[in-house]
Amino acid sequence: MTTPTPGRRRPARTYSAIPGQAPGTPVWRAAKSLILLVCLALVAVPFLAVLSTSLADAGQINATGGFVLWPDHPTLASYRALLGGGLVSRAMLVSVGITVVGTAVSLVASIGLAYGLSRRESFGHRPILLLLVLSLLFVPGVIPSYLLVKQLGLIDSYWALILPTAVNAFNVIVLRSFFTGLPTELIDAARIDGASEWRILTRIVMPLSKAAIAVIGLFYAVSYWNAFFNALVYINQSAKWPLQLVLQTYVVNNAALGQGQTSDPAAALPPTVALQAAILILSILPIIVVFPFLQRHMTKGLMIGAVKG
Template identity: 65%
Template sequence: MGEPSKLGVGARGLVLGLGCLAVLVPFWAVLMTSIASPEEINSAGGFVLWTNEPTLDSYRAVLSGGIVTRALLVSAGITAVGTALSLVSTIALAYALSRPGTLLQKPILLMTVFTLLFNPGIIPMYLTVKQLGLLDSYLALILPVLVNAFNVIVMRAFFQGIPGELRESAYIDGAGELRILLRIVLPLSKAVVAVIGLFYAVAYWNAFFSAMLYLQSSEKWPLQLVLRTYVVNNTPIGADQLSSNLENLPPQISVQMAILVISVLPILFIYPFIQKHFAKGLMVGAVKG
């Protein structure tokens, strides 16, 4: 192939540039609307693309009282602890299911796959959580979703792709199963662990429904549930209901955009650090099922 023509490069640049704009402009609008003044929002009738009088009122409204800050810590804690526990359990189960000769391998695998097909539904889950005495406890947000069958299967497939000879030679050198897992298998599986870890982390970070069901005291609420009360609820001026206390708040749309920024930021910060694994991990199972 020869040098691309200037026109070709220009055209490609333009297309890529437009593509980037299509992604960035909405983000920009969200950011600008969250800091725009009420007059600007009123005159634009919605989203604002540029503000001359930036104000942090919306952020102040959302962050005042310390509820959101607290919820942010709760969410971070649940995400960190949950992801760690989930990874440990998933790796252990996937490894056991991937190596030949595990006791009761077939039935355990079937049971795992079964949960993929049949969901227990809300009320049986609630009753189980209640009878385990987990109501109003953070564990209720982690234990019921500790192991995700889909993630187990993906990880098992990856482990199975590691040549059996590696395991055997370590075995001959005197390594036990735990050592093989920690020293041979896991170092070879960084990509899949990163991806599955991200799946778990995002799920824990975004979960609000289980928190809504299982946590009675609102001071334990994670971020998404707290933010939800701002976004979902104060929408309807003019619904049959009244949330009169919002009269003095900044415009709703501005508050909502501030919330969007707050809830998106943490994930945005984490992403660059695991991105290199992510691109690789996505190929997992693409060739080998």
């Protein structure tokens, strides 16, 4: 039995998914490139098919009998029919309003609650933190939630889509973890200089937490934008439907858009498949537009609380 020479390290073992090939070899790099290309194709081809179908004309859709991979004569007829003042255009405005207002309300409430829970000297922070953790384990049912919203008089109100989900316990705990890791010397120095808690929060804590706040804001925005169940339960008037409920009704349930639900009731509607594909594109377009502006904060923000070696 041989013993390692003192002062010398054993070479680290390398593991490869390809038998007989070490990482860094041409075969290994080619295999990784092939896997990435396959994953890219699995994502890009369906998205391209939906986008192409929304831009295809009626003749090509009828000829293919469904989805089109590449439009021969692109047209915006489906988008004009949806965005000219019908049900979908109203639903999109509703979704944008709910997302903007809801994200603002959620961020204000979550930041204030997380900052209070991050200060050990704050009143009742332990019982409140315990209640917050318990809310992750015990989720209220649909019927109690509906009865509460009804008692508050929020049925058929946009606030029914915001207030029940205004504070997410997981997001608050993530923000609290980030606030707790900030240097206490800065906060103590601000207190010595006579700064109030509000000034400390807005001038010191929030500027140092831009990455975390951006990620949590993105989480809230995506949650509000994609939510449809609350609208299905609490909203009775179709004129107040958000876009995701329209998507669920006319795409998932395959209901047909009527003449009164598009821009020009007298005009002939594009094929149903093209309208459904256009609604799908409209439902994901805002997130695709906003995400690149927040992407630079994602890596730092998502590493909050991670184990660092």
